Amino acid sequence: METVYKLIDEVFEKESMLFVVLSNVQKGVEKSYKKVDIKPVLIKGNRLNQFAYHYDNKVNHENLEGDQAAERLKDLIGPYFRQAMLYTIDADYQILISKKGKVKILKKQPTRNSVDLSHNRKKSYLLEEGIAHDFLVRLGVMNQDGKVLAKRYDKFRQLNRYIEMVADCIPHLPKDRAINIIDFGCGKAYLTFALYYYLVKIMHYEVNIIGLDLKTDVIAFCNGVAEELGYEGLKFLQGDIREYTQEGGVDMVVTLHACDTATDDALVKAIGWDASVILAVPCCQHEFFKKIHNPAMIPMEKHGLIKERMSALVTDSLRANVLEILGYQVQVLEFIDMEHTPKNILIRAFKKEGDIQKAIEEYKHFKQFWHLEPYIEQAMGHHFTRLIRDGVKK
Numbered sequence: 001m002e003t004v005y006k007l008i009d010e011v012f013e014k015e016s017m018l019f020v021v022l023s024n025v026q027k028g029v030e031k032s033y034k035k036v037d038i039k040p041v042l043i044k045g046n047r048l049n050q051f052a053y054h055y056d057n058k059v060n061h062e063n064l065e066g067d068q069a070a071e072r073l074k075d076l077i078g079p080y081f082r083q084a085m086l087y088t089i090d091a092d093y094q095i096l097i098s099k100k101g102k103v104k105i106l107k108k109q110p111t112r113n114s115v116d117l118s119h120n121r122k123k124s125y126l127l128e129e130g131i132a133h134d135f136l137v138r139l140g141v142m143n144q145d146g147k148v149l150a151k152r153y154d155k156f157r158q159l160n161r162y163i164e165m166v167a168d169c170i171p172h173l174p175k176d177r178a179i180n181i182i183d184f185g186c187g188k189a190y191l192t193f194a195l196y197y198y199l200v201k202i203m204h205y206e207v208n209i210i211g212l213d214l215k216t217d218v219i220a221f222c223n224g225v226a227e228e229l230g231y232e233g234l235k236f237l238q239g240d241i242r243e244y245t246q247e248g249g250v251d252m253v254v255t256l257h258a259c260d261t262a263t264d265d266a267l268v269k270a271i272g273w274d275a276s277v278i279l280a281v282p283c284c285q286h287e288f289f290k291k292i293h294n295p296a297m298i299p300m301e302k303h304g305l306i307k308e309r310m311s312a313l314v315t316d317s318l319r320a321n322v323l324e325i326l327g328y329q330v331q332v333l334e335f336i337d338m339e340h341t342p343k344n345i346l347i348r349a350f351k352k353e354g355d356i357q358k359a360i361e362e363y364k365h366f367k368q369f370w371h372l373e374p375y376i377e378q379a380m381g382h383h384f385t386r387l388i389r390d391g392v393k394k
Helices: 002-014 066-076 134-138 150-167 190-202 216-229 262-272 295-301 304-325 356-370 375-380 382-390
Strands: 017-025 035-043 046-054 059-064 081-088 092-097 103-108 179-184 207-213 234-238 252-259 277-283 328-334 345-351
Touching: 002 066, 002 081, 002 103, 017 066, 035 066, 046 066, 059 066, 134 190, 134 216, 150 190, 179 190, 179 262, 190 207, 190 216, 190 234, 190 252, 207 216, 216 234, 252 262, 262 277, 262 304, 262 375, 277 304, 295 304, 304 328, 304 345, 304 356, 304 375, 304 382, 356 382, 375 382
Parallel strands: 179 207, 179 252, 207 234, 252 277
Antiparallel strands: 017 035, 017 081, 035 046, 046 059, 081 092, 092 103, 277 345, 328 345
């Protein structure tokens, strides 16, 4: 860690730090906040360093002077967090700490060259304003000067929110080879292009990304844009989720707004590939609308609008439960509305050992309460059915 501490001292002594992101909490550490961002701010003429501690439902801030900030950062890297991204004027530094305490520092070309020190400044984005990101210009979100078009600002915010969620997935993806990603139901692929841009252009990873969609004209358009931008490792195919096959491993599966049980089909594929990361934004959860029933819930069931929303929540809760049974750590997060749709729940899952038997019991009680036989259970096949029936064999 001495090399890390020396780097921190140099960065704060030169005041060259532009932004820092700490993530990936050490195993066994009592978790309070899950991520910390650090940025320089100017308050009453004094340059300070603002620490933003991200909890489940809130963010707390702390402003520290240079030496104090350096010491605080040292306390957080290693003992609490296993990963850090230091964006400085001179270079970007990625710090990785293995489970055994081995430290690795990757130095890359700087991706940022300035910072707004205003305390009440506009929101900082990973895809920064004022920089002409090529795919955003090509897709009509920005102009050639890097200015976000007024009518496209919602899309710009959505893309940045998505990239923030992807950034938290980095510790769960391979570092020593190309990352294999499938994006089911990619549509016009704004988010697919953003994913590629972030991983390749900003983080400098090698990737193989396949976007899949049913519309032939959309696929032709997306392949044309990818070729025009020189995005090697990104291609688009026309096809159905259930019929798609992939040779070799898949590290990450993305399915955003696949309609009704198409989300389940995508999850089944991801589980079958043993994907390390799954990102799903379900849409049009019709399956349970006419199926869910419990006499105690009649006051909610008798109102169509309420029942529709309740059935969507039941559907996504059950999907999260299935992922837990199959060895995933699951988070259900709020996602910015896509094209002004209220379908803004994102299921994010990381492959990780957990209490499978507990998840099985919760699943069985949940099904019994609502009198359900979910499509996803049928799609998973006999192995999953036996697992639910017999539990984990000791």
